[in-house]
Amino acid sequence: MYYATVAITVGIFMMLTMGLNIITGYTGQVSLGHAAFFGIGAYTSALLSVKAGVPFWFALPLAGLITAAIGAILGAISTRLHDDSLAITTIGINFVVVSVFQYTQFFGGALGIGGIRYPSVFGHTLTKPEYLLVVVLCILLGIWFDRRLVRSWLGLALRAVGQNEEAAQSLGVPSARFKIAAFAIGTAYAGVAGSLYAHFMTFINARDFGFPTSISIISMAVFGGLGTLRGAILGSLALGLAPEVFRPLVNYRNLMYGALLVLMMRFQPSGLIGDGSFIWESRQRVTLRLYKPKAVSGGEK
Amino acid sequence: MAETHDILVIEHVSKQFYGVQALRDVSLRVGRAMIFGIVGPNGAGKTTLFNIVSGAYPPTSGFVIFEGKDITQLPAAETARLGIARTFQIVHSFRNMTVLDNVIVGCGHRVYGKVSRLASEYKTYEIRGKSMALLQMVGLAEHADTLAGKLPIAQQRRMEVARALALDPKLLLLDEPCAGLTYGETESLMDLVYKVRETGVTVVMVEHNMGVIMNLCDEVAVLDFGVKIAQGSPHEIAIDPRVIEAYLGKEA
Ligand SMILES: Nc1ncnc2c1ncn2[C@@H]1O[C@H](COP(=O)(O)OP(=O)(O)OP(=O)(O)O)[C@@H](O)[C@H]1O
Ligand SMILES: [Mg+2]
Secondary structure (H helix, E strand, O other): OHHHHHHHHHHHHHHHHHHHHHHHHHOOOOOOOHHHHHHHHHHHHHHHHHHHOOOHHHHHHHHHHHHHHHHHHHHHHHOOOOHHHHHHHHHHHHHHHHHHHHHOHHHOHHHOEOOOOOOEEOOEEOOHHHHHHHHHHHHHHHHHHHHHHHHEHHHHHHHHHHHOHHHHHHOOOOHHHHHHHHHHHHHHHHHHHHHHHHHHHOOEOHHHHOHHHHHHHHHHHHHHOOOOHHHHHHHHHHHHHHHHHOHHHHHHHHHHHHHHHHHHHHHOOOOOOOOOOHHHHHHHHHHHHHHHHHHHHHHHO | OHHHHOOEEEEEEEEEEOOEEEEEEEEEEEOOOOEEEEEOOOOOOHHHHHHHHHOOOOOOEEEEEEOOEEOOOOOHHHHHHHOEEEOOOOOOOOOOOEHHHHHHHHHHHHOOOOHHHHOOEOOOHHHHHHHHHHHHHOOOHHHOOOEHHHOOHHHHHHHHHHHHHOOOOOEEEEEOOOOOOOHHHHHHHHHHHHHHHHOOOEEEEEOOOHHHHHHHOOEEEEEEOOEEEEEEOHHHHHHOHHHHHHHHOOOO
């Protein structure tokens, strides 16, 4: 059971990191408030479940959609901001969202929301390993969507905006609209993650979605390699598991994430396995050496 | 009348940045399918003029007319779709994309406005073919799969030209395309500009290299401190006393 709990938590952070990677990695919009959308998804799903009796299976996609809609609105506000001011604004959004949850009676106030129903199928309440399966399916769906996105015109435009907005505009990309799209997609991932979290914990509190959680998510994305799906997956796995593997570190989690963030920025800004990182470049050199003879003979035909 | 065939008309354009008057009442006309040069000392306002024509920002006053249409207030993404392409004085590559993908971004100008087509795959046989042909034209075909940021600056400049041409532009703005290039690279870039014009594209280029201007341009305008001080054929410009003064400074 313990392993299932750890795996579910890591899986939820993987969803969050994949979403942030679309906003910050592909589209270059630094968001230091991603946990706000995690929270919006969790509260949406919790309220749907507790107040309206909506079953998990409907609350989950609804949480994704509603979070995406709110993400798009906040994204629209953010399109007028750049780099530093965007980063600071997203931190502000995170604090505002947490406060709204914390001080509004409708959202349960300081006590949060309890009694969220654990999902069930035909009267059978899911066991933890079964819940893990649901999380894994969501991740697989997220990976599939990401792969499709990267191969699509939409994904190409997002990456163009992220790497050089002025050049993208000069080539016909209306960058503001694409930034909003990136926020909508990335926050949809966060909304689904929030729903998974709420129904797994069955009790949520605004503090779970504060700024430190945002820092954890961005640390995972940066550690693995911002701008690549493999980086998001590896980063969330590594940083999600590390505190469990090294139990004594659990209380220093934030310190560890912060320190890693600083070290990565200094020594490997492309992350552990991002494009341009030491490991990824070496791997490519090796593959190149292995396949070169073939490629040459193919080219001569 | 030649005037009705002008592809680009700039009328009384001024641009003020806080305290700096970057352009002051500049008017000029560019005829179809010509190579038009813009010269002037550093800080004369050449890049500012390109930014206004391409829609990076609007002028403080004045008008920009492209093919008879007022485009003064249109943002860059829309002027691009109308057929105005540009390169940048400081290279603006999508560094972590392949050279091929850089060019393909330009091929998408008809897609970005259509939500229904955004989900489809971009690397189709047709798009790849078009982009590879452009890379062939600028001599970068063998680097198609290299990350753009890994190319030397001279090759990134050529990539920017290929990328701009992917828009199927009617007007191409080149901001100092030969800066930092060796003699051989400059020669081949001049050939490229010639080839582009042969396909019917109008070229406006900012260039400091007078050899390039003399060889390539049909007409040249000279800017100095935001004011157009002369316009004419390259040979007229080269002997114009106001131009010589602007470049060499007033003697005595
Ligand atoms: N975004 C801006 N904000 C403030 N001032 C600007 C801006 N862009 C240009 N300027 C100023 O406007 C003037 C014209 O600049 P511009 O870049 O157009 O010159 P240029 O002719 O292209 O020069 P160069 O040959 O050095 O490229 C300069 O004094 C410059 O400092
Ligand atoms: Mg300039």
